[in-house]
Amino acid sequence: MSPGSFEERRAAEWVELDRLLTGAEKGKPEPGVETLPKRFREACADLALARHRMYPSQLIDRLNSLVIRGYKQLYRTRQRGWEAVVRFFLAGFPQAVRAEWRMFWLCSALFWIPFFGMMASAYLDIDWIRATLGPDGMSRMESMYGGDQQLSHLRSEFGSDFRMFAFYIKNNVGIDFQIFAGGIVACLGTIFFLVFNGIQIGASAGYANYACNPEAFWSFVAGHSSYELLGMVVAGMAGMRLGMGVLKPGRLPRGRAMGEAAKQALPLIYGAGAMTALAAVFEGFWSAEPIPVGIKYGVGIAGWVLCFAYFLLMGRGTRAA
Numbered sequence: 001m002s003p004g005s006f007e008e009r010r011a012a013e014w015v016e017l018d019r020l021l022t023g024a025e026k027g028k029p030e031p032g033v034e035t036l037p038k039r040f041r042e043a044c045a046d047l048a049l050a051r052h053r054m055y056p057s058q059l060i061d062r063l064n065s066l067v068i069r070g071y072k073q074l075y076r077t078r079q080r081g082w083e084a085v086v087r088f089f090l091a092g093f094p095q096a097v098r099a100e101w102r103m104f105w106l107c108s109a110l111f112w113i114p115f116f117g118m119m120a121s122a123y124l125d126i127d128w129i130r131a132t133l134g135p136d137g138m139s140r141m142e143s144m145y146g147g148d149q150q151l152s153h154l155r156s157e158f159g160s161d162f163r164m165f166a167f168y169i170k171n172n173v174g175i176d177f178q179i180f181a182g183g184i185v186a187c188l189g190t191i192f193f194l195v196f197n198g199i200q201i202g203a204s205a206g207y208a209n210y211a212c213n214p215e216a217f218w219s220f221v222a223g224h225s226s227y228e229l230l231g232m233v234v235a236g237m238a239g240m241r242l243g244m245g246v247l248k249p250g251r252l253p254r255g256r257a258m259g260e261a262a263k264q265a266l267p268l269i270y271g272a273g274a275m276t277a278l279a280a281v282f283e284g285f286w287s288a289e290p291i292p293v294g295i296k297y298g299v300g301i302a303g304w305v306l307c308f309a310y311f312l313l314m315g316r317g318t319r320a321a
Helices: 003-025 033-052 057-075 082-099 101-124 127-145 151-157 161-184 188-211 214-247 254-285 293-313
Strands: none
Touching: 003 033, 003 057, 033 057, 082 101, 082 254, 082 293, 101 127, 101 188, 101 214, 127 188, 127 214, 161 188, 161 214, 161 254, 188 214, 214 254, 214 293
């Protein structure tokens, strides 16, 4: 085939690729942008053929330019630094949670059913809570939330707001990591830690209602509860996704299936870590402050509403990469 015939036969595809690349470079994808990878592969094959047949340099340069532009659009990381972080939290994270909605409801059930069950046992049979918390746990709850004093006394145990923040972020991240890493044991570890934390936290809440000052307890946890508990559930989703790579590798070798599952879980665990960090900020710098109870409850309710609105609405209509 002569160079002229080759160019005439393939020119329409090259013009189409140039159009798609121009739109992508300007940040305004053209109709049919989903065919860009296919057009790029075709241009690579045309370039290889043109070089093999030693077609004129002008033709080879044209194809080479198209291939370079296509490679930059398809393979380089265009978003760097804070731009990528902002895009992740505005679209990527909520999209990842919605994509795993079945995991969300499963992990929510594993946590919230034991939680509310233990809270209810405070009125039905307090012995369940006593057995869960033990003497040390009940004594600690009474010392923290048993009186009418402001919760600012909690800060004296740490010496500063920042040290209080550091303690809570270490504690909360440790819990999330246990929940996530437990998924590698065929999901069993994740299930165990979700249920265990639901029982433990529900027992604490139930005992606060039964034997302590409920207002002191609920005003302390209100501000950070949405970020901490939903972050725990999302960490459970990541762990369950990891475990599914062990349980259902499909046609892939189990090791590779686990690697692919870990990639799918990464956005979830990144987001869970961010929510846990935000919860620690509230715990360290807000929850123990001598602020009117009504304001604390209002901030807590707003946190839950914002979290659900975020997961339900953010990232919808965003073009897929």
